[in-house]
Amino acid sequence: MITLRKTGSFFVGGRRVNVRGQAPYRVTLSSTSTRDYDPNGTYWIEAAYVQYFLQATPRYAVPLVLMHGGGLTGAMWEDTPDGRPGWLQRLLEAGVSVYVVDNVERGRAGFCALDGIWPDRPLSRSDEESAKIYRFGYAGHRFPLDAMQGLSAQTVPRWPGTSALQRQALIDVVRRIGPCALLGFSQGGGLVFDAADAVRDLVRACIALEPHGVPASFDAGLPGTSALVVFGDFIEEDRAWRAHATRASASIDAWNAAGGEGERIDLPALGMRGNTHMMMMDENSDDVLRVVLDWLDRCAGMRLMR
Template sequence: MGFQLKNIVSFHIGGRNVSLSGRQKELRRLAQGGTPREIDPNGDYQFGQMYVQGYLQENPRHQLPVMLWHGGGMTGVNWETTPDGRPGWLHHFLGAGYDVYICDAVERGRSGWNAFPDIYADAPLFRTKNEAWDMFRLGPKDGYHTDPALRTSHPEMLFPLDSFDQFACQWVPRWADHELMTMSAYGALLERTGPAIVIGHSQGGGFALRAALEFPHLVAATVALEPSGAPNREWLAGKSHPHLIMWGDQIQSHAIWAGYRKTVESHVAQLRGLKTTVDVIDLPAEGIRGNTHFLMMDSNAEALANRVIAWLGSAAL
């Protein structure tokens, strides 16, 4: 279904000032053909901010906007197009009549990152294609090879393998233990936009579950695609809005992902015990085999987006 945009907005939100002193000055060349000049790294810096891009429709068919929150070591580009060039979930939700906000979370992409150990305590983490092949459940741990022709995938795997190296171009540095800073920026976004539907993937799915508890007045529905974590139990309190969890294939045979899912299932049980509606879509249990961790990039991504859209239409928001 088509849509007409009224505006595309972009802004940074959250963050604060920090002042540094006592750092050594450097002589560095910064311009083509230029000579080195003195760089003084002492002074004020902004950190903890998040980049947001909003797609606002001329005539939205829904009052509530959709937030799309990405996973660890990723940016909002995950939602824009698939690595093989198909429309991403951004387009599907716009086509369904929603205004949509996409974020580059704190320290990722256009949010920028900062000096370490002066501002960030540790150096960034970088993901290898070897690790991703296993963690994203594209194939067995020893199935990755530098030569694409020699890579081994899981049977019935639905990710566009010919575009895996193109997908790897999206990955960005990440830091561990920045949850509080990131959640603060997501909260500031919700305060700015007002009530919204939050859809998160992987680490972003964990943040979506957490936002449901920290900002119950600002989250009208939560969708978590393969969340890699869940909030602490002591945050649970009373009946909340509807939740939807979606899982792909090859989870129980992967020790790390089996552990992640166990944590999330415990959280789901706690929510249900408090009379919160939590629906779970277990794709392989339905006979849909081959979905990877990146559900919104697999070959059936549009069909999965439509299932979420249909669920939102049936939920009492």
């Protein structure tokens, strides 16, 4: 049973831009509405969207912030592509207060369709690229391929040049929320380490699921903050993922050298075989989440004062 004291949402960050000197043009908005559109004016762009679910009796002293991966949105934490409850549902059932982020140019966040503001072209991920990057081609993988359409449907365009904007947006999110723990996936895994370093006085724990873009070093003086990276199966069989895992391990070493308390968990070492990059959607996604929750339960910064 889930008992929440409050739910809601808000936008964070962004900036104002002014468009001038553009020619109006005719647009058709519906079968009964055609008008001249003037693109000149003032716009607010590059805000992140955050939805929250706060428990009446929380499991932890601070909420957990979920950060999606590249080409995805906060929807990735909801139901799995084959219709099972996703991590958001399971976290709420476990008594965890949760904030779900849609970062800049993703999901319900503010997009920027203005010419010349974002200079690069958006990228879309095909099913074929997804299958390769997500390691769906290995025998024994546990992603429900019969439901691949459900993953394809939630895949959205991404702009390569917005990484710095996304990093700042997550930092702004943490400052808005206050003390919290961060859980990020893939590109989002690198972002949560960046944010945890930038606002280290507010982040009590940091978890990255198969991250890339993780920092190579951290300034000294991390206040014993717990950090975790998690990797699934078939890492050694894939050259790119071997490199990502090596860099993530080096980042954990740097985190510890700066005063933090970090570790890496490889699911096969726990007897959990077949997990892909999309471990929160794999057939054993509940088991993977249990590993994360068990780790959070041990974190000193997460404990409630009774």
